[in-house]
Amino acid sequence: MPDGDMAGLLSDGQLDALSGAWNLLPTYLTPHIVLCATALTLGLVISLPLAALITDRPWLRRLVLAFASLIQTIPGLALLALFYPLLLALSALAASFLGFSIPALGFLPTLLALTLYAILPILRNGVVGLNGIDSAVVEAAEGVGMTPWQILMRVRAPLATPVIMAGVRTATVWTIGAATLSTPVGQTSLGNYIFTGLQTENWVSVAFGCVAAAGLALVADLFLGLVETGASERNRKRVVVGIAGLALGTLAGLAPLFSARAVTYTIGAKSFSEQYILADLIGDRLRADGVGVTRKDGLGSSIAFRALAHNDIDAYVDYSGTLWRNVMGRTDTPSREVMLREIAGWMKAKYGVTVLGALGFENAYVLAMKGERARTLNITSIADLARVAPELTIGDDLEFLGRPEWTSLKSVYGLSFKRRRSFNPTMMYHAIETGEADVISAYSSDGRIAALDLIALADPKHAIPSYDALILIAPRRAADKRLKRALAPLIGAIPIEAMRHANLMVDRDIDKASPEEAARALAKAVHLQPR
Amino acid sequence: MTTLPMADSSVSAPRIEIDAVSKSFDGGRSFAVSNVSFDVKQGSLVALVGGSGSGKTTLLKTINRLVEPDAGEIRIDGAPVGEAEPPMLRRSIGYVFQGIGLFPHMRVAENIAVTLRLLGWQTNDIEARVTEMLEMVDLPRDYARRFPHMLSGGQRQRVGVARAIAARPRIVLMDEPFGALDPVTRDNLGSSYRALHEKLGMTTLMVTHDIQEAALMADRIVVMKDGHILANETPHTLMRGSDDADVAALMEVPRRQAERLSALMTESRPVDA
Numbered sequence A: 001m002p003d004g005d006m007a008g009l010l011s012d013g014q015l016d017a018l019s020g021a022w023n024l025l026p027t028y029l030t031p032h033i034v035l036c037a038t039a040l041t042l043g044l045v046i047s048l049p050l051a052a053l054i055t056d057r058p059w060l061r062r063l064v065l066a067f068a069s070l071i072q073t074i075p076g077l078a079l080l081a082l083f084y085p086l087l088l089a090l091s092a093l094a095a096s097f098l099g100f101s102i103p104a105l106g107f108l109p110t111l112l113a114l115t116l117y118a119i120l121p122i123l124r125n126g127v128v129g130l131n132g133i134d135s136a137v138v139e140a141a142e143g144v145g146m147t148p149w150q151i152l153m154r155v156r157a158p159l160a161t162p163v164i165m166a167g168v169r170t171a172t173v174w175t176i177g178a179a180t181l182s183t184p185v186g187q188t189s190l191g192n193y194i195f196t197g198l199q200t201e202n203w204v205s206v207a208f209g210c211v212a213a214a215g216l217a218l219v220a221d222l223f224l225g226l227v228e229t230g231a232s233e234r235n236r237k238r239v240v241v242g243i244a245g246l247a248l249g250t251l252a253g254l255a256p257l258f259s260a261r262a263v264t265y266t267i268g269a270k271s272f273s274e275q276y277i278l279a280d281l282i283g284d285r286l287r288a289d290g291v292g293v294t295r296k297d298g299l300g301s302s303i304a305f306r307a308l309a310h311n312d313i314d315a316y317v318d319y320s321g322t323l324w325r326n327v328m329g330r331t332d333t334p335s336r337e338v339m340l341r342e343i344a345g346w347m348k349a350k351y352g353v354t355v356l357g358a359l360g361f362e363n364a365y366v367l368a369m370k371g372e373r374a375r376t377l378n379i380t381s382i383a384d385l386a387r388v389a390p391e392l393t394i395g396d397d398l399e400f401l402g403r404p405e406w407t408s409l410k411s412v413y414g415l416s417f418k419r420r421r422s423f424n425p426t427m428m429y430h431a432i433e434t435g436e437a438d439v440i441s442a443y444s445s446d447g448r449i450a451a452l453d454l455i456a457l458a459d460p461k462h463a464i465p466s467y468d469a470l471i472l473i474a475p476r477r478a479a480d481k482r483l484k485r486a487l488a489p490l491i492g493a494i495p496i497e498a499m500r501h502a503n504l505m506v507d508r509d510i511d512k513a514s515p516e517e518a519a520r521a522l523a524k525a526v527h528l529q530p531r
Numbered sequence B: 001m002t003t004l005p006m007a008d009s010s011v012s013a014p015r016i017e018i019d020a021v022s023k024s025f026d027g028g029r030s031f032a033v034s035n036v037s038f039d040v041k042q043g044s045l046v047a048l049v050g051g052s053g054s055g056k057t058t059l060l061k062t063i064n065r066l067v068e069p070d071a072g073e074i075r076i077d078g079a080p081v082g083e084a085e086p087p088m089l090r091r092s093i094g095y096v097f098q099g100i101g102l103f104p105h106m107r108v109a110e111n112i113a114v115t116l117r118l119l120g121w122q123t124n125d126i127e128a129r130v131t132e133m134l135e136m137v138d139l140p141r142d143y144a145r146r147f148p149h150m151l152s153g154g155q156r157q158r159v160g161v162a163r164a165i166a167a168r169p170r171i172v173l174m175d176e177p178f179g180a181l182d183p184v185t186r187d188n189l190g191s192s193y194r195a196l197h198e199k200l201g202m203t204t205l206m207v208t209h210d211i212q213e214a215a216l217m218a219d220r221i222v223v224m225k226d227g228h229i230l231a232n233e234t235p236h237t238l239m240r241g242s243d244d245a246d247v248a249a250l251m252e253v254p255r256r257q258a259e260r261l262s263a264l265m266t267e268s269r270p271v272d273a
Helices: A004-009 A012-054 A058-073 A076-097 A107-131 A135-143 A148-185 A191-199 A203-232 A236-259 A273-288 A301-309 A320-327 A336-351 A371-377 A382-391 A404-413 A425-434 A447-451 A481-490 A496-507 A515-525 B056-063 B086-091 B108-118 B123-136 B141-145 B153-165 B183-200 B211-217 B235-239 B245-266
Strands: A263-270 A292-299 A315-319 A354-362 A365-370 A393-396 A419-422 A439-443 A454-456 A468-473 B016-023 B033-040 B045-049 B071-076 B093-096 B171-175 B203-208 B220-225 B228-233
Touching (some): A058 A107, A107 A148, A203 A236, A273 A292, A354 A496, A365 A425, B033 B228, B045 B211, B056 B171, B056 B203, B086 B093, B086 B108, B153 B183, B211 B220, B228 B235
Parallel strands (some): B171 B203
Antiparallel strands (some): A365 A454
């Protein structure tokens, strides 16, 4: 893979990223192929009979084509996201009436959305192809005594095949591209390269994902092109080579499925570096215990908890403040111990979700200052800050000054700044370095706090709820001793400095590490014993 | 369900009765075919002639139910065609299409065999019959593997005739069968078909706008205009003149041409010294 020629173009870090991406290819390519092949097969099975059915009924034809076009106008990501609540409702219905539930995350919603996407081009070309046949030929077919079915199968379908195949090719290229969007709803695909790469600013991974998806689309299109020209030139050899190529390619893509060990646990991750690192850390511990692990990465913040509650994922890390405010809908701010106890009790009672414990660090909103400046002004806590705040400028991440945490801080400490400025998160860190802001709203586990020699100011009056990182376990794993035993050593084992360092390894601009590498370094740093 | 027996030498060709047939395509405001009645005698070759829009093709299509008449009845040997299943009826009647109507995605052999397959013939019988048909319409045997677009117009129409008569129908309907061909090929195919018609003992109804072709091939000529029959006579009678001005004008064309041609052939041309 990375050879001598490329070494000249790429830095060592990029070469490492490239070989990392290459090693992940079977893991991402196989589900991508399974997904696309299934969606296209379903699309064909639905579209072709439908095209035959509506082609002679102008009114129905307009209606069906309009509906198919409408679906096509929904952005791919939105269509995928729409299926999640729909399947959740269906799953609840099925559970109450039939006694089993449908997975609402991952393969099924993605398959449904991609199938809908595949329908339009095949359907439209099917109708155009079947309608576009010389009426004299159709009359000749009637005249020699064919039934309507025989006319369809022996005359109209074969003559429409080149046009239909053009539609199938369009559908295939679309589907392979759109399938990369399935990552945020928990379906592993080549999109994992792109979404993970975007979050960790690993551009080699993003490019690798794009090239892999485009390459897959090109290869599939090449074989379908053979089928198409073979069909229109009545060259059976080409058709056979095209179909054989597609079949072999699909089988080759599926091969890892048959050799892979049985997968038992699914670990979820939201879409930022810390979540990827922690999911890798959990996954490594389970793998060390000899069990298989799959991942659902890049989950939306609210999707992640629902996915766990519905057993679509088995474990993930969430933050106490987020659960308290967003899931439980609480607005009060009790002490850390009370909050953790109440969360654990509520989760168990309401959803059967187990809170295994806190990892030992928080990822909360904190106010941070340059260490040197804080020492000069003799500030260590927000209470100290309140004294000099009227002389200072605060910079936020476009969000913090609109959040309840800020309202709470203002009223508890009587904070008031000379100026407020908003930046995107990266620019916010630049601003405090250059002195454009004196105080910024940071995340307490952000590696850049240490890297830029910032200090996070203490919150002695507990104005901001705590955001302890908690390991949550799905209802169906509540009694799983093996899982708990494997993860128990993580509880209380990760100090904030270790997490910051691991995050920084992934987030920094130079000498970047992958989340996997950061997870391994973190495990080493906190002396986790391999089991 | 009525099925018609296939032609063989021991069974005589059928008679077609067209009885007060009318057809309108606009809900009765105008009629493509208006109360038309005539018989096609067994074993005869009848030509339906007339200008475009005279209703001759519509009338032809009512016989194998490609068009359903609004009124009237068509009987074959006394059996109304309306009682037969259309696909079954059509398999028993040969049809040569205007503009040839070969299936472009099928090879010559498959085109000829299409009705045989629909009738469920055995593969060996089909192969033998295709070879026999190619011989009958004077096409080389290796043309069986060709596609229609690889043939000339005349060759294609020979395939069209072979397809129409492959299943040994007792009735053949032809719609402008030789219309698109050059005069030599046309004459050649016309006389070939007439010979096959005699040899196989079939009843043939042929639509044509070419009165000369009709006069040379047919036993009787039915002249149509605006959905009505103007004349139903032998070519001999029609060539001698008609009381109907339209018919007389129609027949005048080939007669005058024949006279001019014969004058040309007898005239002694001056030779340059």
